[in-house]
Amino acid sequence: MNPVLALRAVSKNFGMTAALTDMTLELFPGEVHAIVGENGAGKSTMIKIMTGIHQPSAGTVEVDGAPVVLSGSKAARLRGVAAIYQEPMVFPDLDVTENIFISATSGLLLNRPAMRRRARELIARIGMTLDVDRIASGLSLAEQQAVEIARALSQDVRVLIMDEPTASLSAHEASELRRIARALAADGVSVVYISHRLEEVFELANRVSVIRDGKHISTKGIADTNPQTLIAEMVGREVGNYFTKMPSTATSETLISVQGLSVDGVFENISFDIKRGEVLAMAGLIGARRTDVALALFGMLKTSAGQVTYKGQPLQITSSRQAIDAGIAYVSEDRRKMGLAMALPIRWNITLATLQKYLSPMGLINTGAEVATAWDYKKKLNIRTPNTDIAVGLLSGGNQQKVMLAKWLNMAPDLLIVDEPTRGIDVGAKAEVHALIRAFTAAGGTALVISSDLPEVLALGDRILVMREGRQMAIINHEDASQESIMALATGQKDAA
Numbered sequence: 001m002n003p004v005l006a007l008r009a010v011s012k013n014f015g016m017t018a019a020l021t022d023m024t025l026e027l028f029p030g031e032v033h034a035i036v037g038e039n040g041a042g043k044s045t046m047i048k049i050m051t052g053i054h055q056p057s058a059g060t061v062e063v064d065g066a067p068v069v070l071s072g073s074k075a076a077r078l079r080g081v082a083a084i085y086q087e088p089m090v091f092p093d094l095d096v097t098e099n100i101f102i103s104a105t106s107g108l109l110l111n112r113p114a115m116r117r118r119a120r121e122l123i124a125r126i127g128m129t130l131d132v133d134r135i136a137s138g139l140s141l142a143e144q145q146a147v148e149i150a151r152a153l154s155q156d157v158r159v160l161i162m163d164e165p166t167a168s169l170s171a172h173e174a175s176e177l178r179r180i181a182r183a184l185a186a187d188g189v190s191v192v193y194i195s196h197r198l199e200e201v202f203e204l205a206n207r208v209s210v211i212r213d214g215k216h217i218s219t220k221g222i223a224d225t226n227p228q229t230l231i232a233e234m235v236g237r238e239v240g241n242y243f244t245k246m247p248s249t250a251t252s253e254t255l256i257s258v259q260g261l262s263v264d265g266v267f268e269n270i271s272f273d274i275k276r277g278e279v280l281a282m283a284g285l286i287g288a289r290r291t292d293v294a295l296a297l298f299g300m301l302k303t304s305a306g307q308v309t310y311k312g313q314p315l316q317i318t319s320s321r322q323a324i325d326a327g328i329a330y331v332s333e334d335r336r337k338m339g340l341a342m343a344l345p346i347r348w349n350i351t352l353a354t355l356q357k358y359l360s361p362m363g364l365i366n367t368g369a370e371v372a373t374a375w376d377y378k379k380k381l382n383i384r385t386p387n388t389d390i391a392v393g394l395l396s397g398g399n400q401q402k403v404m405l406a407k408w409l410n411m412a413p414d415l416l417i418v419d420e421p422t423r424g425i426d427v428g429a430k431a432e433v434h435a436l437i438r439a440f441t442a443a444g445g446t447a448l449v450i451s452s453d454l455p456e457v458l459a460l461g462d463r464i465l466v467m468r469e470g471r472q473m474a475i476i477n478h479e480d481a482s483q484e485s486i487m488a489l490a491t492g493q494k495d496a497a
Contacts, residue, residue: 002065004029004190005050005081005159010059012045012214017386019045020214022059027159027190032181034193034205034222037234038398038428042214043194047161050192051083052076077103080158082151084165088144092137096123099136100151122150125187126180142173149180160184161192166200171285171487178204196425198227210234235428245478246438248462250278255446256415258297261306266292267470270306274415274448277441281461282450284490288467290450291333294417297448298330299323311414324353329408333420333450335397339404342393346385347374349392349403354411377406382432398429405436416440419450434460454483466490 003026012020020042027033037043048054049061052070060067063079070076090099097112097119119132128146136144145165152160162181166174181204185191195201201208202222210217210233217233218225253276262268267289274280282290295301297308299317308315310326317323323330332338340349351358351370358366358373374388381402385395392403401421408416418437422430437460441447451457457464464481466473466489473489 001028003027003062004064006062006065007046007049008060008062010046010049010056010061012049012054013057018214020049020056023211023214023216025209025216025219027192029158029190030185030188031206032185032191032193032204034195034201034208035211036195036198036201036208036230037211038396041211041234043163043211044396045214046211047083047163047194050076050159050161051081077155080156081161082155082157082159083161083163084145084148084152086164086166088141088148090136090139090144090147092135094136096130096132096134096136096139096147099147100132100154102151103155118154119150122153125153126150127183128176128180140173142176145177146180149184157189159190159192161194163194164196165193166195166197174200196427196430198230198427201230202227212236231427245459248278248478249438249442250275250462251444255311257309259307259309261293261296261308262304263292263296263301264304266301267467268305270467270472272465272472272475274446276414276444276446278462279437279441279447279449279460281457281464282448282467283452283454283457283461283464283486284467285452287469288490289470290467291419292470293467294330294419294448294450297323297417298328300330324411327412327414329353329411329413329416331404331408331416331418331421333423335400335404340392340400340407343391345389346378346383346392346395346403347371347388350374350377350388350406350410353407373410374406377403377410381406381436398425401425401429401433402436405433409436409440413445415446415448417448417450420452421449422451422453422456430456454486457486458483468492 005027007023007025010020010023011018023046035043045054049056052072052075061070062068068079070079091102097116100119100122101115116132123130123132126146126149130143130146136147165177178200181191181193193204205222207219207221208225208230209219210230212234254273255276257273259271261270270293272280284290292301296303297317299319299322308317315326336342341352347370351373358370360366371388377383378385378388383402384399392400395403421433421437437447437449449460458481462478464476464478464486466486468490476485
């Protein structure tokens with residue numbers, strides 16, 4: 001049987017940089033083929049070649065055993081190749097039906113009743129219940145991804161590439177998406193599943209391919225490998241178990257005390273203390289309002305009640321500038337909107353929050369000092385880049401995360417609030433980010449870590465605050481916590497916890 005899509009010795013160069021080298025990959029109908037690799041391994045470039053966005057510098061792309069030229073995304077769609085990403089790309093002001101058939105609306109006359117009937121059929125095919133007349137802006141992330149899958153099915157998709165599709169989803173939504181992937185494969189579609197969550201790979205995939213530094217390392221049946229082997233192949237080195245809880249470095253001194261903090265209509269009556277050297281982890285499902293608590297502490301949400309005592313003194317934070325001046329840093333979960341200036345160089349991003357430090361008496365930026373700081377963090381945080389003058393948006397997600405951490409560590413904060421510190425990054429980068437947070441608290445810093453990854457919560461948190469729908473359910477000591485007890489609280493099952 002010919003593979004439905006194959007890469008044969010494909011290479012892709014951007015100037016002097018080789019993004020892919022002699023990449024060979026075969027995708028067969030009716031299988032879920034997982035692809036794993038570190039950030040920067042070449043996965044995104046490979047997807048763009050398979051979907052016609054990039055053309056190979058060398059090698060060939062085959063469909064049904066014959067060489068083809070995919071001159072663009074439309075040419076790839078006509079061959080039955082489509083992709084969905086972790087951030088769904090729907091038109092928020094259009095309804096579900098219009099989003100599904102957006103690529104078929106070039107004609108002057110559209111049979112809208114027929115389109116709605118077909119939309120219902122496509123939604124039913126993936127096992128979802130969704131009003132096809134509903135406006136997309138009101139859909140959940142999982143529902144938006146279902147719309148994208150239905151759009152692909154409307155174009156007779158044969159290869160569906162799912163790139164980190166569950167990175168922004170709750171556990172239930174992620175489970176639903178994996179069910180859809182299995183159903184599509186059973187229906188003969190070749191599903192390419194790219195994920196940093198190895199537990200998903202082993203639950204879902206028939207085969208798994210590892211790529212590293214733009215090269216194909218291995219392809220194996222899922223029964224013929226294990227997580228440890230995959231990790232070793234992905235990173236090319238042994239990675240310590242970043243899910244292992246390190247000894248607490250908490251002292252007896254309370255850095256921040258929060259009592260009865262509330263924002264009308266968002267969250268209410270949040271109370272906790274964090275000691276110097278301690279990591280307080282904040283857990284909960286999507287919609288628990290953990291990020292809103294962080295934004296209130298950073299002065300970006302106006303509180304309606306409550307008191308914050310910081311370094312022994314009452315503190316009312318009304319702006320992010322005030323929070324920064326007080327030594328509070330916030331690493332956002334959204335690198336693009338609230339973390340980094342993607343078009344600006346790495347070194348500018350690292351010094352942006354502390355620019356005053358680099359001004360000369362004449363008011364000019366001391367470029368030499370700025371470059372030295374950026375290179376120092378490049379080395380300390382293992383930021384993979386040939387230099388610090390390239391735009392940060394050109395880096396992989398894991399390296400962008402490190403730049404964002406460097407930006408805030410450079411201000412030497414007392415309190416570091418980190419929201420989803422390892423969202424969408426690979427296991428090697430996760431280990432490095434965890435080590436950075438631990439080193440920060442070991443040196444006397446204090447951290448509030450918000451994470452939806454329960455093993456991460458247990459690995460980092462000395463204590464764990466669980467939230468549900470804007471309310472604080474409990475604070476658990478690490479030694480008393482388990483994934484089951486945290487989830488029971490997060491879902492409102494107090495007795496089970």
